[in-house]
Amino acid sequence: MAECARIDPTCLRHALSDKPPKHPFRRTRTDHRAETAEDYVEAIAEIEGEKGQCRAADLARLFAVSHVTVAKTLGRLSAEGYVETEPYAPVTLTAAGRRLANQSRNRHTVVLEFLEAIGVSREVAEVDAEGIEHHVSPETLRCMQALIDRQRAAAGETPLS
Amino acid sequence: MAECARIDPTCLRHALSDKPPKHPFRRTRTDHRAETAEDYVEAIAEIEGEKGQCRAADLARLFAVSHVTVAKTLGRLSAEGYVETEPYAPVTLTAAGRRLANQSRNRHTVVLEFLEAIGVSREVAEVDAEGIEHHVSPETLRCMQALIDRQRAAAGETPLS
DNA sequence: GCCGAAGTTTAGCCTTGGCTAAACCATCCG
């Protein structure tokens, strides 16, 4: 059982915090880990919602990577406290994982709607949102939401009070 | 001399193309390489413009990573045809590298201005732009530019014809 | 109750971004 004993709980957990400016410039491309975590928990939540449970194979299909890669990543996420994996059981999210998933999903939605609001076609918006969402700070997210609201007000409620 | 003989010219070069939807879903997180390439050539062009030449040490300072990391990355970029490195000489961009740099810089500028246009503060916009720019497709970029123009027209030309 | 297909885990290997330590060139300054 020497499975994953060497994984030390390297906290990265800044994930969705207020993105402390880190280094003055150019983020170290290590935020990457956080991105993966977000993608995974988001996907897990999504799949759970759709079919009741999420198995490693589902993730492999979704991300188009091998099941082995998924297993390894899940091992890391488990060590980081986002998911719980039991030998041959479906993957489940921890409280922290669920929280992260909700935030991610929400942010994803806002980014997607925002892109469409500024005129990007659905298909492209979907692809771009996937890449962009991980780099949107809370402040920017608020601005995006504001623009969506503004536009919605202008279009939907027609120009009378 | 077994240095980097195993690096095969794995073309990734889709870099700034029209981002062919790749897999239907979730981009493989391998675009990453392209991001690094963009960051580097962009930085090299910037530094060259500022002080005439760019040395590995400058990049190390800028990215806040060790010179060794920079050297390794430059080796890869050289193999991919973006830069040219001579043992103890400054780094130079190839034609492809310069092209990539220009596109990146331009995109970076648009994203930054765009974020400010929708109300994001300068500091945050700068950080977010760094992360976002790599995931903006040409279409989205056009939409961003359009919004900037629209806003500029609305604000600058004051509401009289 | 046994078997095979589907889902998982193990083992082992690759590339990339990072790092430290140590050796190496270059160059400018006495």
Place this chain on the structure above:
DNA sequence: CGGATGGTTTAGCCAAGGCTAAACTTCGGC
């Protein structure tokens, strides 16, 4: 000319995302 001082390269190590191949569970059918 002789160093000290940087910029560079070598060597060697780590984590993380990927992969293939092979072994191992589960579970539904027959």
